[in-house]
Amino acid sequence: xxxxxxxxxxxxxxxxxxxxxxxxxxxxxxxxxxxxxxxxxxxxxxxxxxxxxxxxxxxxxxxxxxxxxxxxxxxxxxxxxxxxxxxxxxxxxxxxxxxxxxxxxxxxxxxxxxxxxxxxxxxxxxxxxxxxxxxxxxxxxxxxxxxxxxxxxxxxxxxxxxxxxxxxxxxxxxxxxxxxxxxxxxxxxxxxxxxxxxxxxxxxxxxxxxxxxxxxxxxxxxxxxxxxxxxxxxxxxxxxxxxxxxxxxxxxxxxxxxxxxxxxxxxxxxxxxxxxxxxxxxxxxxxxxxxxxxxxxxxxxxxxxxxxxxxxxxxxxxxxxxxxxxxxxxxxxxxxxxxxxxxxxxxxxxxxxxxxxxxxxxxxxxxxxxxxxxxxxxxxxxxxxxxxxxxxxxxxxxxxxxxxxxxxxxxxxxxxxxxxxxxxxxxxxxxxxxxxxxxxxxxxxxxxxxxxxxxxxxxxxxxxxxxxxxxxxxxxxxxxxxxxxxxxxxxxxxxxxxxxxxxxxxxxxxxxxxxxxxxxxxxxxxxxxxxxxxxxxxxxxxxxxxxxxxxxxxxxxxxxxxxxxxxxxxxxxxxxxxxxxxxx
Numbered sequence: 001x002x003x004x005x006x007x008x009x010x011x012x013x014x015x016x017x018x019x020x021x022x023x024x025x026x027x028x029x030x031x032x033x034x035x036x037x038x039x040x041x042x043x044x045x046x047x048x049x050x051x052x053x054x055x056x057x058x059x060x061x062x063x064x065x066x067x068x069x070x071x072x073x074x075x076x077x078x079x080x081x082x083x084x085x086x087x088x089x090x091x092x093x094x095x096x097x098x099x100x101x102x103x104x105x106x107x108x109x110x111x112x113x114x115x116x117x118x119x120x121x122x123x124x125x126x127x128x129x130x131x132x133x134x135x136x137x138x139x140x141x142x143x144x145x146x147x148x149x150x151x152x153x154x155x156x157x158x159x160x161x162x163x164x165x166x167x168x169x170x171x172x173x174x175x176x177x178x179x180x181x182x183x184x185x186x187x188x189x190x191x192x193x194x195x196x197x198x199x200x201x202x203x204x205x206x207x208x209x210x211x212x213x214x215x216x217x218x219x220x221x222x223x224x225x226x227x228x229x230x231x232x233x234x235x236x237x238x239x240x241x242x243x244x245x246x247x248x249x250x251x252x253x254x255x256x257x258x259x260x261x262x263x264x265x266x267x268x269x270x271x272x273x274x275x276x277x278x279x280x281x282x283x284x285x286x287x288x289x290x291x292x293x294x295x296x297x298x299x300x301x302x303x304x305x306x307x308x309x310x311x312x313x314x315x316x317x318x319x320x321x322x323x324x325x326x327x328x329x330x331x332x333x334x335x336x337x338x339x340x341x342x343x344x345x346x347x348x349x350x351x352x353x354x355x356x357x358x359x360x361x362x363x364x365x366x367x368x369x370x371x372x373x374x375x376x377x378x379x380x381x382x383x384x385x386x387x388x389x390x391x392x393x394x395x396x397x398x399x400x401x402x403x404x405x406x407x408x409x410x411x412x413x414x415x416x417x418x419x420x421x422x423x424x425x426x427x428x429x430x431x432x433x434x435x436x437x438x439x440x441x442x443x444x445x446x447x448x449x450x451x452x453x454x455x456x457x458x459x460x461x462x463x464x465x466x467x468x469x470x471x472x473x474x475x476x477x478x479x480x481x482x483x484x485x486x487x488x489x490x491x492x493x494x495x496x497x498x499x500x501x502x503x504x505x506x507x508x509x510x511x512x513x514x515x516x517x518x519x520x521x522x523x524x525x526x527x528x529x530x531x532x533x534x535x536x537x538x539x540x541x542x543x544x545x546x547x548x549x550x551x552x553x554x555x556x557x558x559x560x561x562x563x564x565x566x567x568x569x570x571x572x573x574x575x576x577x578x579x580x581x582x583x584x
Contacts, residue, residue: 005036007049007060008223009198018057018073019047031223032199046073051197058194061201061227062153064162066138070150070192079238082166086173091242093278094304094413096370096506097129098496099180101378102418104133104159105143106428106474113164120175126421126489127496131172132180132245134379136165140191141433143470145383146182147247148189148432152231162239169240178242180282181235185228185260186251187211191439199223208251216254225260229267236271236279243280243304244268250287261292265302280304282373288344288359293371304371305413310345311374312381314338318537319376319403320394326353333524333537337515340410340526343372368508369411376403377417379428386456388429388473390420397423397484398572401491401557402535405574408495409505409526409533411513419475421492422485429462431470440465491557498555498576504529514547523569530579539571550577 005024009015010032017024017036026034026049046067048057059066063074100123108115113136123131135146138154146156155162169179187210188195188202195201200220202212215224235241246261254260265281272279282305283292294300314336317323323331329352330336330345339345343362351358375381382390392400400423407414419426430447434440444463451461462469479485499505507528514527522538527547531554536542545566553560555576561568567575 003038005038005047007034007062007198008032008227009034009049009051010220011197011199012051014052016050017047018050020045023050032220044076044078046075048073049198058197059151059192061151061195061198062230063138063151064153064155065157066151066154067157067161069157070138070140074154077162079162079166082163082170084166084170084240086170086240089173089176089178091178091278092129094243094280094282094370095129096413096499096508098127098408098499099130099132099373099413099415100126100128100418101132101375101415102134103145103379103428104136105470107418108477109474111143111159111474113160113168117168117171120172120177123177124175125493127493127500128177128416130178130180130242132415133182135182135184135247137184138192139189141435143431143433145379145430145432147184148191149184150189150192150194152183152185152227153234165239173240179240180243180245181239181241182245182247183231183235184247185214185231186248187214191434191436201227203253206253208248208253210251213251213253216252216260217256221256225263228260229264232264232267233271236268236275242278243282245282245284245307246303247284249283249285249292259301261301261303262296265296269296269302282306288346290344290360290362290367293367294363295366298366305373306371307378308339308343308372308374308412310339310343311372311410311412312376312378314345315376315403315406316381316391319391319399328352333517333519333522337517337524340515341510341513343367343369343412343510362510364510367510369510369513370413370508372412373415374407374410374412375415375417376407377420378415379417382417382428383430386451387460387462388427390424390427392423392425393427396572397488398558398570400488402537402572402574404488404492404495405533405555405557405576406535408492408499409528409576411508411510411528414499416492422480422489424475424479424485426473426476426479428473429469430464431473432464433467433470434465494555502531502554502578504531516545516547518544532577534567534569534575534577536569536571536573541568541570543568546577548577548579551580554578 015026015034019038024036026036028034060074064077065075105111137149138151139148142158155165172179200215203215203218206213215221268279281303283303284307291300293303296302313330317327317330346359347361448458517524523542523544524535526533532546553575558570558573560575
């Protein structure tokens with residue numbers, strides 16, 4: 001039972017612990033750490049800290065529970081009390097199996113971790129390897145994307161709190177599904193961030209898109225970095241997660257000799273050895289810098305994977321015809337072909353959106369295709385559109401089917417955004433629930449200004465503070481059983497099964513990829529060993545040459561005809577073919 005309380009507060013002259021209704025003076029020890037003993041603790045209690053002459057207590061920076069919200073007292077929580085049942089779970093690691101990205105608040109009508117457990121059988125049937133949860137750390141209000149979190153160690157109470165999180169991971173592992181947790185270390189939310197009252201967690205004068213940067217390389221940054229590394233280890237040890245997705249690592253300002261990402265990677269590797277299980281890190285980065293996923297022994301940061309937006313942009317532009325803004329450079333099948341062959345499109349090439357050259361080439365002998373996580377839809381690329389509209393809002397069934405084949409037969413690790421597999425008609429919009437009226441207004445007005453600059457019609461932008469914006473973003477699960485939506489879900493199941501069955505589709509060696517395309521005819525053929533993926537991006541029938549004579553298609557989105565070394569596909573059709581003597 002916890003009896004010792006400690007908090008890092010080098011800025012404070014005095015710190016008082018308010019625990020269980022009692023005030024206890026704290027003693028300052030080495031390096032700004034304050035300590036107090038509470039010998040009469042008999043169970044979980046509420047507590048907080050009074051800094052200097054403050055009259056109102058503030059939460060513990062390492063709080064594990066915030067039952068009354070991020071402005072209220074913390075509550076003790078012992079993660080070791082949970083009895084795990086996942087001893088038989090064997091994580092496959094980042095092996096190229098599909099990831100299913102979901103947001104707990106909108107995945108089910110109830111919006112809780114326990115309700116999400118009820119959908120695990122559905123995900124098993126679909127054939128995904130991992131679920132990736134958008135951030136669940138404590139934020140202000142009742143609903144949020146999760147990127148406004150302010151207490152990184154606490155699980156949001158409206159989702160069920162920390163024990164519900166343990167139940168979810170335990171149930172997922174027993175069902176044979178791994179768990180990846182999205183974490184945010186590059187900024188803190190606009191409300192409920194009390195860390196600056198304790199110490200220099202942030203660096204004034206160094207800012208990113210969301211405000212002051214986290215202090216990773218300034219005075220007293222050793223303890224700030226430990227705050228992050230300890231949080232990484234918490235997810236692995238206390239919650240049994242298999243991997244972490246690190247949000248926007250390009251916003252981590254760190255000029256120290258050992259970058260925080262390398263430090264996190266080293267700690268993760270050591271933890272994996274201690275736990276005797278694969279653990280992995282996936283970065284969200286727009287730098288197109290393969291150093292992130294190059295092993296540490298080769299002077300890389302040592303992360304196992306990263307998102308590749310280039311794949312999304314090339315797929316989206318060729319599927320939809322949208323070519324403004326950052327899509328401009330990707331408006332060709334040659335761009336898609338380059339991504340499929342090389343992993344990145346911008347690998348030192350000129351980026352018109354940035355007005356400069358961008359990225360560097362991948363060493364295909366060092367980095368495997370499965371280290372790049374790709375998607376045709378994800379929370380950012382849907383939610384950051386003015387109306388939060390999905391591809392299903394504008395594309396037909398054949399086009400959605402084409403998108404699914406492109407994603408799920410690619411050389412990379414494919415990711416599916418919740419509801420994508422049945423063409424959900426519900427949007428996924430930007431929503432917040434800031435209780436402070438001024439902050440709510442500022443958020444809504446800022447959203448309008450952002451889209452006005454991009455040329456979107458402000459009338460199509462929903463108010464993020466309107467509760468309907470949140471409820472409208474919840475999945476309608478009845479759709480999954482209806483007509484073409486059920487048919488699309490069946491196609492996803494077939495594709496995921498085929499990906500597991502066929503060795504060619506699991507081969508991560510980018511050096512073996514062959515791509516042929518016709519810019520005028522709007523078709524592309526991806527060859528992976530004795531398997532060919534044939535894609536028709538035209539609305540018209542096309543006769544497309546293939547690299548070998550096939551017998552019958554392994555998969556087709558619409559009826560096809562084979563003519564020796566050619567296949568005739570209907571408009572927006574796709575097929576996966578095997579050579580007549582192709583191996584499994």
